[in-house]
Amino acid sequence: MNSPDQALAAYYAAFRAADIEAMMAVWAERPDIVCLHPGSQRAHRGVAEVMESWLLVFSRELNIRIEPKLVGRYDTGDLACLLTEELVTRPGDLTPTGSIFVSQAYRKLEHGWRLVQHHASHGKRALQNPAAAFVANGGGQSMH
Numbered sequence: 001m002n003s004p005d006q007a008l009a010a011y012y013a014a015f016r017a018a019d020i021e022a023m024m025a026v027w028a029e030r031p032d033i034v035c036l037h038p039g040s041q042r043a044h045r046g047v048a049e050v051m052e053s054w055l056l057v058f059s060r061e062l063n064i065r066i067e068p069k070l071v072g073r074y075d076t077g078d079l080a081c082l083l084t085e086e087l088v089t090r091p092g093d094l095t096p097t098g099s100i101f102v103s104q105a106y107r108k109l110e111h112g113w114r115l116v117q118h119h120a121s122h123g124k125r126a127l128q129n130p131a132a133a134f135v136a137n138g139g140g141q142s143m144h
Contacts, residue, residue: 001026001112001113001114002112002113003113004075004080004082004106004113006113007026007106007112007113007114007115008068008070008082008084008104008106010022010025010026011023011026011104011115012066012068014026015066016066018058018062020051020054020055020058023054023058024047024050024051024054026114026115027047027050027114027115027116028107028109028114028115028116029047029114030047030116031045031046031047032045032046032116033045033046033047033050033115033116033117034050034116034117034118034119035049035050035053035054035117035118035119036118036119036120036121037053037057037120038100038120038121038122039122040053063091064088064089064090064091065088065089066086066087066088066089066100067086067087067089067096068084068085068086068087068102069084069085069086069087070082070083070084071083071084071085077108078107078108079105079106079107079108080105080106080113081103081104081105081106082103082104082105082106083101083102083103084101084102084103084104085099085100085101085102085123086099086100086101086102086120086123087099088100097125098122098123098124098125099123099124099125100120100121100122100123101120101121101122101123102118102119102120103117103118103119103120104117104118104119105117
């Protein structure tokens with residue numbers, strides 16, 4: 001990947017496809033890489049642990065739609081820190097119902113830009129609109 005933006009695009013392509021090989025191609029092959037998923041009890045360190053953490057993520061049903069929105073960035077010559085808000089839409093919903101905030105650090109290494117640190121945490125949840133909820137029988141009293 002020739003730029004942090006290409007690396008970020010490759011990350012989301014791998015994530016959406018639940019493709020472990022493509023995901024690990026985004027990551028640097030270094031013992032000091034770190035990955036923390038929302039709700040994780042600990043940070044995963046090194047290639048083996050990071051890969052295992054993504055295998056667990058991919059083993060869950062991933063039928064959600066994720067719309068990443070870059071909200072912050074800091075670039076130096078060989079380091080790019082990107083902050084993304086992922087808008088999450090669950091099956092059956094027409095609009096996003098929540099978000100995840102993702103902070104990632106990409107380094108320019110010998111083989112291009114690679115992910116070295118990933119921290120994702122729960123963001124905001126959309127308030128449920130009672131007027132948009134399905135109400136059986138049009139909301140009237142049922143006669144049983």
